Each structure stands twice: as structure tokens, then as C-alpha cells.
Amino acid sequence: MKMVPDKYLKKVILSSDVFAVCIQHALTTEKQEIMGLLIGEVDEEACVSQVTACVILHRSDKQPDRVEISPEQLCRASMHAEQLAVTLKKPMRVVGWYHSHPHITVWPSHVDIRTQSTYQMMDPLFVGLIFSVYHTDQRIRSNQIQLTCFQAHQRNSELERREVQLIIENSPLQGYNLEGIANLPKILVQEEVESHSVKDNETIDPVARLHNDAFKTVALVHIVSKVSRPMCDDLVERLNVTNWRIKELEALKKELLDS
Ligand SMILES: [Zn+2]
Secondary structure (H helix, E strand, O other): OOOOOOOOOOEEEEEEEHEEEEEEHHOOOOOOOOOOEEEEEOOOOOEEEEEEEEEEOOOOOOOOOOOOOOOHHHHHHHHHHHHHHHEEEEEEEEEEEEEEEEOOOOOHHHHHHHHHHHHHHOOOOOOOEEEEEEEEEEOOOEEEEEEEEEEEEEEEOOEEEOOOOOEOOOOOOHHHHHHHHHHHHHHHHHHHHHHHHHOOOOOOOHHHHHHHHHHHHHHHHHHHHHHHHHHHHHHHHHHHHHHHHHHHHHHHHHHHHHO
């Protein structure tokens, strides 16, 4: 029987802009699980992982409760990490994965723990994040967003979840993460177009085609109104706050120079 290596992460430091990208991604759908890969640096000795970027993955199979990362996707994410490593002059690599649990609790399922354990066989410090969204707590009757950070742990022959300490660190919005947010609607549009496209061997009558096109239009309008527009509003708001802060700092600088 294969064993999970006996080396575990002690702490994960997640930058706040990556946290924002993941939440934004998780909130795009309450019907399926979304997923992506985490990029950053790992301190092998201290067993601490620092997550500073992420890659949003495109789903080809929209089955509920089925999140799988294909080798091609992993390869593309590694290439992205290598590019970032060159730009930032830091040893960036794929350090973990994230996925969402819409309408269910944040805890990893048996499938999640098994998947996580296979990643740990390749990289003992690989980590998993789960974002629970659209889950209502009956006692407080409000919508909650929860996050867990975990690894798989082998006790005797049983695989179990091992919680990892998670710290969200405040960070300015980096250009490459902004690009990640901006690419989100594009990825969603691509998924919709693919899922509605007619396969070559499929014969389709005009009414069915009309029906299909109408559904595609509704889905695309949904992306614009529920994802792109709020995202633009949010970014404009962030810009206003930043401009206001610049003004404030300039006034302070002038005051200090004059005194
Ligand atoms: Zn899961």
C-alpha cells in the first residue's frame, strides 16, 4: 500500500489578493465546484508555504462533485509559475490547489482527501484549500463563506484530514493577480460556448438549435451581469480608494516638507 510521506506543512501564508481572486472565482457559480491551482514559494526547512498567485482552471467536465486536474492543466500552471519566477526573481512553483463547495460544508470529502494524498506523494508539502460558498447556517440564517486549509494524513491504514494553520496576509493587488481576475469572465465564456457548441456528428433540427442558442445567450448575459459588471464596479472602487490615499499621502508629504 502506498503511504503518504511523513512530512507535513506547518503554516500557509495566503496573500489577500489571491484570497480575493479565489473567492470571486468560487462565487461565480452555486451549481458546480470550481477549482484552480496555487502558486508561490515553499520554505522546505520551516515547512511554510507562501501563496502569492493562482491559476483559474477551465472545466471541461461540468459534473457536480467532480474536480479533477488534468496533466495538461498542471503543466500549463507550472509554465505560468516559471514565467512568474523569472519576472519576480523568486523560486515560484505550483504549491497547492483550491476548489469550492457550493451549498455544502467546508470539510473535505473522502474523495478530496484521497486526491490530496496523491498530490502529497509527489510533493509532501502540497496543500489544499476549500472555499465553502452559498452555505446557509440555519441558526443564524445568513450566507457564509468559509475556508479550510488541509493536508491528508495517514493514520494506520486510514486517510484523514489534517488542518494546516492559515494566515491571510494583506498585500497590494499585483498585476499578475489582476490579470487572473480579468481572465475569469473569459474562461467562463469559453466554458459556456464549449458546452453549447454542436458536435460535428450531431444532427440538430432548427428548433433545437434555436433553443440551444437561447440558453447560450442567457448564460452569457448572466456572466456579464453577475460577474463582469460587479467586478468592474469593484475595481473602480479600489481605484478611487487608491487615488484618495495617494492624495492624502501627498498632502502629508507637503506638510512635512514645509515644517
Ligand atoms: Zn471537495
